[in-house]
Amino acid sequence: MNTLRIGxxxxxxVGGGVWRHLAPHAELLRQRTGKDIxxxxxxxxxxxxxxxxxxxxDRITTDWRSLASDPDIDVVVELMGGTKEARExxxxxxxxxxxxxxxxxxxxxxxxxxxxxxxxxxxxxLLFEASxxxxxxxxxxxxxxxxxxxxxxVHGIINGTCNYILTRMTGQGLEYAExxxxxxxxxxxxxxxxxxxxxHDAAHKAAILASLAYGFWVEPDQLxxxxxxxxxxxxxxxxxxxxxxxxxLAIIKMDERQAVEVRVHPTLIPxxxxxxxxxxxxNAISVHGDVxxxxxxxxxxxxxDATASAVLGDIAEIAAHPEYRKCKAxxxxxxxxKVKTMDEVVSRYYLxxxxxxxxxxxAKVAAVLGAHAIGISSVIQPEVHANTSVPLIxxxxxxxxxxxxxxxxxxxxxxxxxxxxxxxxxEDFA
Amino acid sequence: MNTLRIGxxxxxxVGGGVWRHLAPHAELLRQRTGKDIxxxxxxxxxxxxxxxxxxxxDRITTDWRSLASDPDIDVVVELMGGTKEARExxxxxxxxxxxxxxxxxxxxxxxxxxxxxxxxxxxxxLLFEASxxxxxxxxxxxxxxxxxxxxxxVHGIINGTCNYILTRMTGQGLEYAExxxxxxxxxxxxxxxxxxxxxHDAAHKAAILASLAYGFWVEPDQLxxxxxxxxxxxxxxxxxxxxxxxxxLAIIKMDERQAVEVRVHPTLIPxxxxxxxxxxxxNAISVHGDVxxxxxxxxxxxxxDATASAVLGDIAEIAAHPEYRKCKAxxxxxxxxKVKTMDEVVSRYYLxxxxxxxxxxxAKVAAVLGAHAIGISSVIQPEVHANTSVPLIxxxxxxxxxxxxxxxxxxxxxxxxxxxxxxxxxEDFA
Numbered sequence: 001m002n003t004l005r006i007g008x009x010x011x012x013x014v015g016g017g018v019w020r021h022l023a024p025h026a027e028l029l030r031q032r033t034g035k036d037i038x039x040x041x042x043x044x045x046x047x048x049x050x051x052x053x054x055x056x057x058d059r060i061t062t063d064w065r066s067l068a069s070d071p072d073i074d075v076v077v078e079l080m081g082g083t084k085e086a087r088e089x090x091x092x093x094x095x096x097x098x099x100x101x102x103x104x105x106x107x108x109x110x111x112x113x114x115x116x117x118x119x120x121x122x123x124x125x126l127l128f129e130a131s132x133x134x135x136x137x138x139x140x141x142x143x144x145x146x147x148x149x150x151x152x153x154v155h156g157i158i159n160g161t162c163n164y165i166l167t168r169m170t171g172q173g174l175e176y177a178e179x180x181x182x183x184x185x186x187x188x189x190x191x192x193x194x195x196x197x198x199x200h201d202a203a204h205k206a207a208i209l210a211s212l213a214y215g216f217w218v219e220p221d222q223l224x225x226x227x228x229x230x231x232x233x234x235x236x237x238x239x240x241x242x243x244x245x246x247x248x249l250a251i252i253k254m255d256e257r258q259a260v261e262v263r264v265h266p267t268l269i270p271x272x273x274x275x276x277x278x279x280x281x282x283n284a285i286s287v288h289g290d291v292x293x294x295x296x297x298x299x300x301x302x303x304x305d306a307t308a309s310a311v312l313g314d315i316a317e318i319a320a321h322p323e324y325r326k327c328k329a330x331x332x333x334x335x336x337x338k339v340k341t342m343d344e345v346v347s348r349y350y351l352x353x354x355x356x357x358x359x360x361x362x363a364k365v366a367a368v369l370g371a372h373a374i375g376i377s378s379v380i381q382p383e384v385h386a387n388t389s390v391p392l393i394x395x396x397x398x399x400x401x402x403x404x405x406x407x408x409x410x411x412x413x414x415x416x417x418x419x420x421x422x423x424x425x426x427e428d429f430a
Numbered sequence: 431m432n433t434l435r436i437g438x439x440x441x442x443x444v445g446g447g448v449w450r451h452l453a454p455h456a457e458l459l460r461q462r463t464g465k466d467i468x469x470x471x472x473x474x475x476x477x478x479x480x481x482x483x484x485x486x487x488d489r490i491t492t493d494w495r496s497l498a499s500d501p502d503i504d505v506v507v508e509l510m511g512g513t514k515e516a517r518e519x520x521x522x523x524x525x526x527x528x529x530x531x532x533x534x535x536x537x538x539x540x541x542x543x544x545x546x547x548x549x550x551x552x553x554x555x556l557l558f559e560a561s562x563x564x565x566x567x568x569x570x571x572x573x574x575x576x577x578x579x580x581x582x583x584v585h586g587i588i589n590g591t592c593n594y595i596l597t598r599m600t601g602q603g604l605e606y607a608e609x610x611x612x613x614x615x616x617x618x619x620x621x622x623x624x625x626x627x628x629x630h631d632a633a634h635k636a637a638i639l640a641s642l643a644y645g646f647w648v649e650p651d652q653l654x655x656x657x658x659x660x661x662x663x664x665x666x667x668x669x670x671x672x673x674x675x676x677x678x679l680a681i682i683k684m685d686e687r688q689a690v691e692v693r694v695h696p697t698l699i700p701x702x703x704x705x706x707x708x709x710x711x712x713n714a715i716s717v718h719g720d721v722x723x724x725x726x727x728x729x730x731x732x733x734x735d736a737t738a739s740a741v742l743g744d745i746a747e748i749a750a751h752p753e754y755r756k757c758k759a760x761x762x763x764x765x766x767x768k769v770k771t772m773d774e775v776v777s778r779y780y781l782x783x784x785x786x787x788x789x790x791x792x793a794k795v796a797a798v799l800g801a802h803a804i805g806i807s808s809v810i811q812p813e814v815h816a817n818t819s820v821p822l823i824x825x826x827x828x829x830x831x832x833x834x835x836x837x838x839x840x841x842x843x844x845x846x847x848x849x850x851x852x853x854x855x856x857e858d859f860a
Contacts, residue, residue: 021721025578032577129575135722137575145559145567147462148455148742274728277707284726291451292565292729292739298704299725309722312578321751 003036004319007067007098009043009089010079011050014103014130017304018077018311019053025312033319043067043080068092075318077311078102087111094122099322101314103130103307109204113217123324127314132205133158133283135306136299137313142212142287149289151213154252155427158205160281160301161196162228162248164188166236166266167279170245175233188281198227199248202264206250209285210262213252214337218262224342226265235352235422238380238393244268244350245276249427254337261340268350268426286429294429343402348377348426351396353411354389354418361416362392368414372407374399389418395426433466434749437497437528439473439519440509441480444533444560447734448507448741449483455742463749473497473510498522505748507741508532517541524552529752531744533560533737539634543647553754557744562635563588563713565736566729567743572642572717579719581643584682585857588635590711590731591626592658592678594618596666596696597709600675605663618711628657629678632694636680639715640692643682644767648692654772656695665782665852668810668823674698674780675706679857684767691770698780698856716859724859773832778807778856781826783841784819784848791846792822798844802837804829819848825856 008015022029022039029037043064044050050060061067067076068089076093078100080086086107090100095118102108108115108131119126129139133156142151157163161183168179180197183189195201203225210218228248236246249267254260269276274296278284283301288294300306355361362379369376375397384390396404408421438445452459452469459467473494474480480490491497497506498519506523508530510516516537520530525548532538538545538561549556559569563586572581587593591613598609610627613619625631633655640648658678666676679697684690699706704726708714713731718724730736785791792809799806805827814820826834838851 021578025580025721028580029578135576135719136725137571140575141567141571144747145570145743146565146739147746148451148459148739150455150458274704274707277704289565289739291455291742292736295566295727295729297725297727300723306722309576309578309719312721313575316577317574323753 002034003038004315005072005074006037006039006077006315007041007043007070007073007075008039008077008079009064009067010081011042011044011053011055012079012081013304014307014311015042015079016053017308018079019055021305021308021312029312029316029319033316035319037315037319040072041067041070064089065092068096068098073098075099075101075315077315078104079311083107083110087115090115090126091118094118094124094126097122097124099125099127099318101127101311101318103128103311105131105201105204105208109207109220112208112211125318125324127317128208129314130307130310132208133285133297134299134301134303135309136283136285136297136301137310138209138285138297139212141297142209146287146289146292146295149291152254152288152290154209154213154250154285154287155275155429156206156209156250156283156285157247157275157278158250158283158285158301159196159199159202159248160283161189161193162202163278163283164281165197166228166231166246166248169231169233170236170240171279173233176229176231197229199225199264202248202250206252206262206264209250210252210260214254214260216337218260218339222262222339224263224265224345228266231266232422234391235350235424238352238391239268239350239424241380242378242393242395243271244426245271246424247275247278249275251427258337259340259344260337261345263342263345266424268424270428273429343400345401346398347401348398348428349396349404350424350426351394351408352422353392353394355392356416356418357384357390358416364414364416365392365394365411368407368410369394369396372399372403374404374407432464433468434745435502435504436467436469436507436745437471437473437500437503437505438469438507438509439494439497440511441472441474441483441485442509442511443734444737444741445472445509446483447738448509449485451735451738451742459742459746459749463746465749467745467749470502471497471500494519495522498526498528503528505529505531505745507745508534509741513537513540517545520545520556521548524548524554524556527552527554529555529557529748531557531741531748533558533741535561535631535634535638539637539650542638542641555748555754557747558638559744560737560740562638563715563727564729564731564733565739566713566715566727566731567740568639568715568727569642571727572639576717576719576722576725579721582684582718582720584639584643584680584715584717585705585859586632586636586639586680586713586715587677587705587708588680588713588715588731589626589629589632589678590713591619591623592632593708593713594711595627596658596661596676596678599661599663600666600670601709603663606659606661627659629655629694632678632680636682636692636694639680640682640690644684644690646767648690648769652692652769654693654695654775658696661696662852664821665780665854668782668821669698669780669854671810672808672823672825673701674856675701676854677705677708679705681857688767689770689774690767691775693772693775696854698854700858703859773830775831776828777831778828778858779826779834780854780856781824781838782852783822783824785822786846786848787814787820788846794844794846795822795824795841798837798840799824799826802829802833804834804837
């Protein structure tokens with residue numbers, strides 16, 4: 001029997017894409033892997049959904065648990081989403097000796113350590129290329145292509161919805177709410193946008209990237225996550241005048257003392273860096289390795305097609321090489337690594353204040369920063385023809401978050417400063 | 431014995447890099463692959479060269495042939511360059527049951543079909559990640575990550591020397607000769623620059639990428655190759671006014687009738703495309719797959735470090751998975767594919783003429799193009815305050831090369847046109 005038999009759980013956007021693309025690529029995959037690949041069972045809550053993409057009625061089941069125990073299935077492809085049932089299905093499938101392919105970033109971020117340990121015990125593959133950055137083969141590149149490198153840092157634009165919204169705010173001068181409405185109308189944002197715009201989706205992916213880079217799972221509460229909901233167009237405009245573009249960036253780094261930081265927040269990137277030119281729904285991940293230097297991977301990070309490419313690639317990997325591959329992270333732990341708190345992180349900052357238009361204000365602000373040993377690299381105070389308040393924008397040199405926040409609070413308390421400060425972190429890739 | 435024993439032929443820039451990076455990464459690679467990796471023999475013409483990077487005298491040999499027959503070597507790493515001896519070494523090593531890693535693009539472009547057939551017969555791995563785009567894992571991504579895709583096109587900036595020269599001409603307004611001199615002074619160009627600037631190095635890499643995309647080897651004389659030696663700064667300037675950047679681009683495409691084109695030439699790229707922002711010595715390869723859409727891979731394409739990352743990655747791959755991996759191209763042939771002649775290729779064109787400044791000239795030029803059914807998409811005729819000749823720049827719609835060249839010859843023969851036309855091809859990624 002030279003057929004790899006797939007049981008697929010879930011037949012929504014991604015599952016439908018996998019089903020649609022498999023048939024026209026079956027011959028190609030047979031040539032390339034030496035195996036026929038057939039989806040023999042599809043488990044869905046609503047059979048009509050699977051029938052709508054052309055799955056024959058006799059391959060549809062509503063009992064997802066049956067995939068794990070079905071002796072006629074070699075690989076379980078988990079595309080249900082959610083974490084509770086997906087976790088149960090993956091664990092049971094591995095235990096029953098099946099390989100597993102999943103796109104479930106939330107589940108891996110939450111239970112990755114447990115599930116990869118289950119795969120190791122079962123000596124079965126647990127592949128997850130589709131969980132980060134859709135069709136971009138970033139997982140394979142980190143695990144295999146760059147295997148001879150210590151990873152110094154990973155910087156990723158890994159949420160297409162946020163990048164679309166920020167791109168429209170930048171290019172079309174829209175405010176956040178307008179760009180969000182447009183993204184929803186265009187199908188680039190979910191009806192409930194919070195998973196994307198509040199940064200949680202990017203944080204799940206960042207946890208997976210961190211596990212690949214450093215070989216251990218960062219706990220969800222060890223990640224710093226800040227979304228784009230409060231971004232104002234005028235800060236994008238001021239930043240551009242200073243030579244920066246605003247992106248929701250996932251930043252993963254290890255310092256010389258093996259202290260790791262994993263954070264997701266709106267970030268100013270120098271316009272000259274390739275990441276600054278990644279626009280619309282595209283994703284890109286820059287990986288800095290100690291041997292290779294900087295590399296960057298770019299492509300569509302979501303959608304039925306790009307994600308199907310990654311899922312089918314994982315299935316083909318198993319078809320060609322069904323043996324268990326002990327392969328780098330997440331199995332290799334950096335045993336001495338610790339995770340930094342946000343207070344310990346060092347960054348540059350963009351600080352916008354609303355100030356009273358009166359002599360001596362800049363001196364007062366600069367004095368506070370000076371007292372906290374935070375240097376100023378540039379200042380913009382645009383001409384404003386109104387008599388209430390004026391914006392003052394400061395670009396700051398490297399400072400520790402704790403020091404910076406202390407200075408920020410003191411500055412906000414000055415009587416010449418009105419309302420809260422706007423803070424954006426700056427990444428110079430130095 | 432849990433050590434993978436490497437015999438390395440050549441200890442120049444790349445070999446020296448591999449030697450230097452292995453020791454500090456030995457423990458990391460052991461964790462990640464489960465094996466110790468040791469370079470047990472280094473074959474060099476001049477022992478002092480290997481001693482200079484720290485190879486102990488007892489591991490140095492001047493007899494490269496001995497690597498193939500040495501029973502204490504598991505993997506031969508061929509970094510000698512050249513094609514005659516390298517071909518003999520690789521063939522003999524495979525035949526003797528050793529895996530082979532090579533960075534030799536010229537050799538693969540010339541003898542790839544024969545060497546991969548030898549690897550298949552011997553059931554040994556022949557890995558070559560370092561042969562294209564240095565540290566960027568493009569070979570692995572094409573063979574494995576994007577395995578579920580038909581490759582529609584590959585566009586690559588794959589010669590760092592040319593990209594450096596063109597970047598300096600663009601950014602600093604240098605002429606070709608000045609930028610070349612600067613590249614030589616900075617170590618970005620060889621003393622004999624012709625392999626790079628005449629496009630041959632890029633053509634070797636294009637042949638390898640084409641073999642991965644389409645599963646067969648294009649004969650060297652089936653590639654169209656044009657270098658950057660004749661590029662003038664003013665054409666870069668005119669192109670920028672039209673919204674394009676000039677790059678030496680390798681273009682690999684298959685059309686619906688399985689006709690393949692493989693060409694390397696100076697190419698105008700729309701400024702909005704990510705490839706246009708790839709500057710300096712960096713390389714980037716855009717791959718368009720029928721499922722995944724557009725992806726792009728970016729990084730350092732040359733140099734001891736980036737190339738060592740790829741060589742060590744291939745060695746680690748063998749350490750982790752020594753079994754022969756039948757894997758996609760180049761072993762899978764598109765049996766019906768044929769290679770287009772340049773005459774059959776369809777492209778857009780940039781055409782610069784020196785014309786006599788007299789009424790009716792544009793009409794005459796346009797009439798010739800019209801007679802060949804070639805449309806004009808835009809025209810620039812800059813104001814020139816001299817009374818000899820003036821430049822006329824035309825951007826043309828899609829035309830077949832044969833038609834275009836016929837029109838070009840007629841235009842050059844017009845009495846109002848002085849001297850030869852300047853022609854640059856334009857890629858719109860449509």
